[in-house]
Amino acid sequence: MEDVKARRKLQSSEEDQMDLIRGPWTVEEDFKLINYIALHGEGRWNSLARCSGLKRTGKSCRLRWLNYLRPDIRRGNITLEEQLLILELHFRWGNRWSKIAQHLPGRTDNEIKNYWRTRVQKHAKQLKCDVNSKQFKDTMRYLWMPRLVERIQAASASATTTTDNGTAQMFLRQGVVGNEYTARATPSYTPENSSTTTVGSSDSVSDLTNCYNNGFHVNNNPNPGYSFQASSQVDYYNNNNNHGDVGMDFQTNNYQPLLDGGDLSDNLLNAEDFLFLQQQFNFNM
């Protein structure tokens, strides 16, 4: 192990002496890399870096290609469906970004990691709880995810009347619909009538569902000292399921009317949800 470290240190200092470029890539460098890969294919990144004439490390070339230049990269905002899938998969695998990214075609592990750190962790911070805490996970499970499902369905419903966009419907049929939170949030859905298969996964959603039923059910909470009443969250959610088009700006705690064409993806919970949660957290802390 010490040998490996010494070797890597040596290699690093050698790279320094080769006046390699670091930092943002230029358009010319991008073109060079794209052209080289078009001719020779990807892989063998160190030799690619040498032969292409790029003054970059192989690592840097690989990262630039995989995270930015690859033709199948999907750019733009993370969609509601993708958000839901990320939350779901993070429940299963934690910070296994690469594994999670495999289930989101066109998205990179870097992008998902950044999404998690900038959006999800931000909301945890605003609720003054740890992103890995049970409380925050419950929030995601019983409020955030049902809200996402609701929005996806709403978007899907309007899409079917306006355009031929069946993505959300397909996602709901195939994706993360097998869990309790979805069953509660979507009256038309029941686990029994769903032929559930998880997108890109062979193990379905049974593990999560089992996890929920066996150790996580709101009426059978294994942690007696845990006072965050998840069931009340769900009831609250179900009783206030007509949130309308008012979003919440977490930054300022101000209501923000959601304008047509705006990005709704950040307004995951509305004001009532958020205040309710804050009360729950503050009360229990």
Added chain:
DNA sequence: AACGCCCGCAACCGCGTTAGA
């Protein structure tokens, strides 16, 4: 207009794993 602060994201770093010589 200038400045400072904050946030999002691209890129880097360190290290474990894998492949093949």
Added chain:
DNA sequence: TTCTAACGCGGTTGCGGGCGT
């Protein structure tokens, strides 16, 4: 079997743009 180069992953850093003052 061992060694080492290459790959891949997760954590971290720092740049640049947006926004408020």
